[in-house]
Amino acid sequence: MNHALPPLAWPLGLAGLIPFAAGALAVALGWDWAAFPLAAYGATILAFLGAVHWGLALAAPDQAAGERLAWGVVPSLWAWVALLLPLPVALPVLGAGILATAGLETVAARRGLVSGAWLRLRWVLSLGAAGSLFVAASRAAS
Numbered sequence: 704m705n706h707a708l709p710p711l712a713w714p715l716g717l718a719g720l721i722p723f724a725a726g727a728l729a730v731a732l733g734w735d736w737a738a739f740p741l742a743a744y745g746a747t748i749l750a751f752l753g754a755v756h757w758g759l760a761l762a763a764p765d766q767a768a769g770e771r772l773a774w775g776v777v778p779s780l781w782a783w784v785a786l787l788l789p790l791p792v793a794l795p796v797l798g799a800g801i802l803a804t805a806g807l808e809t810v811a812a813r814r815g816l817v818s819g820a821w822l823r824l825r826w827v828l829s830l831g832a833a834g835s836l837f838v839a840a841s842r843a844a845s
Contacts, residue, residue, distance in 0.1 A: 730838075738843045741839050746785060
């Protein structure tokens, strides 16, 4: 699968990094109240990343639908568990979850289940999101 992305995918995806960057900056500046909104946004995005796979499974049910449905559920459960943890732990757990889903999509791309264009966008956004969560976690832990 190597479909082109819709024209708005990159600008909207990059705009989705604004709350990550702003939250990490706020936490780094000592605004501790910003850690929970950042974690909540991270959990929301992680759940969204799982939902992408439900959409793919519904669009092409003959192509590894069972795996895709499972990939769709795990990120939201991971996000929920992360929100039950103390913030200094939740933030890196969410960052790791975002990177783990990108890793699984890399494997899926090799099997032709997601497009290379999606994977490139996904890694840029995942590194930005996870990096922000890790930066905030390092400050929240101190």
